[in-house]
Amino acid sequence: MSGGGETAARVLVVDDDGEIRRLLAGFLGRNGFAVTTARDAADMEAALAADAPDLVVLDLVLPGVSGLELCRRVRARSAVPIIMVTARGDDTDRILGLEMGADDYLAKPFNPRELLARIRAVLRRVGTRDPASAGRSRLAFAGWTLDPRRRELLDPDGAVVELTAGEYDLLLAFAARPHRVLSREFLLEQSGRHGDPHDRSIDVQVSRLRRKLERGQGDQPLVKTVRGAGYLFMPDVETL
Template identity: 45%
Template sequence: MAKPMENVGYDVITPASARILVVEDDRDIATMLIELMKEAGYVAETVGSAMEMDRVLKKKEFSLIVLDGMLPGEDGFSICRRIRASDTTPILMLTALTKEVDRVVGLELGADDYVTKPFSSRELLARIKALLRRSSYSSQLKPSQDPMTFAGWRIDPVTRELTDIDGVHVPLTTAEFDVLLVFCENPRQVMNRQDILARTHAGAAGPVERSIDVHVSRIRQKIEPNYKEPTFIKTVRLGGYIFTPEVAVAI
């Protein structure tokens, strides 16, 4: 269960038409989450299983999915993998599984953030706010932000699309796109994890620093010629990462 809701005034930025789907089989927790999110100004609804979630997602679009890791039938980790195969909707995993390996697995499967139970209502809302802000960032971008190319790849900051050397669209999660965009905007510069967190609009409420390593690993698997021996995104010992390709404005 969550810790009691603190009686504070929330300055919650609510993107236009932001809708949150809570996938949680515990009715008490689900009810509390819905009340918490509605109080914060969000439109939210809940389902208790993967089957119910699939039915709802066929009819409606959501700005964010809050996903329990332990569900009857198909578990949250399997659901996360399945959603991420074809959809970039931000996913926040909310689970009682507290081990670091569970957190890392969740992030590797495509979750944008991972919160463990019991959780602070204040922290949960802050993380939701950060994810929604990050995912809606593209709507605030100026049209003058031109697409960029690197090693035959093309990344468009406005449409938030990545295409490979054959022009094939490569899906990225919200967090993965943000991290890759930061690298493209700062090529051949050593960037530490805190710099990347700050520039991806995660702020203090964003994913743990360790999640940057997970996102980088997933990006490498999608863009590197050989992700086991990366040449595009190199690790700098005690420094962070450096994006090595030459980046140019797309013509």
């Protein structure tokens, strides 16, 4: 492990290529992160149990259990941010990664500085001391409550609903702008992504968020698709 002090954010790098693990551990360590590495599913599970990371960099192609399956398993029990790394730039890989709960993706080969920028961007979005969230009021809609100070979503029964960083940022963008059509380009910016506004990844993120929000809502959609324009948040929003 490489460390950057007691307050360093902890990053788990999962890749079966030893040279890539060494390169990223050294680079991220020199940039202030505490880095743990793993080569496969067993190593990853051991690392997660030993010291819960603040972020996981997860390769798509691994021996035995794939990165997609590992992403699904982690997401089923944790909201830890995940950046998926794929050797192929295929849109299908990126969409599958997002479907499984990844917060961002990066295609190999990549510049380590780009990965560093993405890690920092994701950690800023999930940071509990995010100054952009300080002093924000809670937002209530259709029985749900969104608390920007805690970055929490409570369902109508008061239970906390787990959201990934991307899902949270999308919901905050919607709840802050009800009854307005928000373009895919705008939503990409709000979720900290970079890419073509026609990239289907934003549709995948919205679909995942929609499924979590609309359980028990019957035929009343909370997020409406506006063909050719973007998405519309339907309910009235009250500031608490």
